Amino acid sequence: MDILELESFLPYRLYRLADAVSHEFSKIYKDRHGLTRPEWRTLAGLGQHGTMTAKALGEQSAMHKTKVSRAVAELERRRWLTRTPDESDRRVEHLTLTKAGLAAYREMVPLAKAFERELLARLGAEEQTAIVDGVAALEACLGQSVVGANRMSSEG
Amino acid sequence: MDILELESFLPYRLYRLADAVSHEFSKIYKDRHGLTRPEWRTLAGLGQHGTMTAKALGEQSAMHKTKVSRAVAELERRRWLTRTPDESDRRVEHLTLTKAGLAAYREMVPLAKAFERELLARLGAEEQTAIVDGVAALEACLGQSVVGANRMSSEG
DNA sequence: TTTAGATGGTTACAAATGAAACCACTTTGG
DNA sequence: CCAAAGTGGTTTCATTTGTAACCATCTAAA
Numbered sequence: 001m002d003i004l005e006l007e008s009f010l011p012y013r014l015y016r017l018a019d020a021v022s023h024e025f026s027k028i029y030k031d032r033h034g035l036t037r038p039e040w041r042t043l044a045g046l047g048q049h050g051t052m053t054a055k056a057l058g059e060q061s062a063m064h065k066t067k068v069s070r071a072v073a074e075l076e077r078r079r080w081l082t083r084t085p086d087e088s089d090r091r092v093e094h095l096t097l098t099k100a101g102l103a104a105y106r107e108m109v110p111l112a113k114a115f116e117r118e119l120l121a122r123l124g125a126e127e128q129t130a131i132v133d134g135v136a137a138l139e140a141c142l143g144q145s146v147v148g149a150n151r152m153s154s155e156g
Numbered sequence: 157m158d159i160l161e162l163e164s165f166l167p168y169r170l171y172r173l174a175d176a177v178s179h180e181f182s183k184i185y186k187d188r189h190g191l192t193r194p195e196w197r198t199l200a201g202l203g204q205h206g207t208m209t210a211k212a213l214g215e216q217s218a219m220h221k222t223k224v225s226r227a228v229a230e231l232e233r234r235r236w237l238t239r240t241p242d243e244s245d246r247r248v249e250h251l252t253l254t255k256a257g258l259a260a261y262r263e264m265v266p267l268a269k270a271f272e273r274e275l276l277a278r279l280g281a282e283e284q285t286a287i288v289d290g291v292a293a294l295e296a297c298l299g300q301s302v303v304g305a306n307r308m309s310s311e312g
Numbered sequence: 313t314t315t316a317g318a319t320g321g322t323t324a325c326a327a328a329t330g331a332a333a334c335c336a337c338t339t340t341g342g
Numbered sequence: 343c344c345a346a347a348g349t350g351g352t353t354t355c356a357t358t359t360g361t362a363a364c365c366a367t368c369t370a371a372a
Binding site: 089 | 350351352353
């Protein structure tokens, strides 16, 4: 009988690994500020780019537009971001972090970087390049049309 | 100002990648039989091991016990598995696939294997070993206590 | 014994999520 | 100019999920 060994099955391993890493990392924004993942990504996007539309946010951080909408609403409620109507297209709003939002972002960036650094630090040199390159390769091949702007991640 | 480049941030990339792969793979069990991921994992676990308890299922496939409970209930409703009370401990039930469940499992195993094979086939030889080894390394270091039996994945 | 905890498993409830409908606006093609 | 289709973004609704409480049973210690 032909069986499948789940523990060795790449999609399963990949998912479980990502889930564990993500869950570990979520402590940084969840325990600290009670943010959800969509909220964290929104904060990260705006911190990185300064000003973005909801649509751009969704594309950059692979989130469904309803998630973006809700995350933006919550961050606005916290007064971590403000909306500015677009001059020429009144459907569009430009989102920008407030001082408070920026402060939170600035506080989290070093923690995020430290997390990534320490995660990789537990690995040997070749192992580090292995994941980084491996992930990059899969991203590239799975590609343009699946990962990234179009897919609109479910995020778990 | 110190910023974080989300697109290069490993936890984010890993999650997005796993999500894309998983979503792609989910077509095999979702489109074909309308299974959810917990249901698929339950099927896979039982197919692989023959008979398991709900607890063992949760440990093997990194699922929260409520997910296992619900998945088992659904597969039972479909008559894809049966429960047999344990002789010596009446809290425990042993789960086994029925003929129908086994048939579905047998049908999916080759598809799953083909999916994995074709996914890897898109990569070069070194790239293949890169992800496989990279994932293994992270699994190992992130380790025993985080990935696997204890974590009880959220699954998305 | 008896009783206080563990343990396998289910259920109730609240929060997060996705699909699809929707609103306001803009663009396109007659 | 006008209707039809497209787009940015929100809301509604049903489903999925996690937490915590829960039930039944088992174990261990007094």
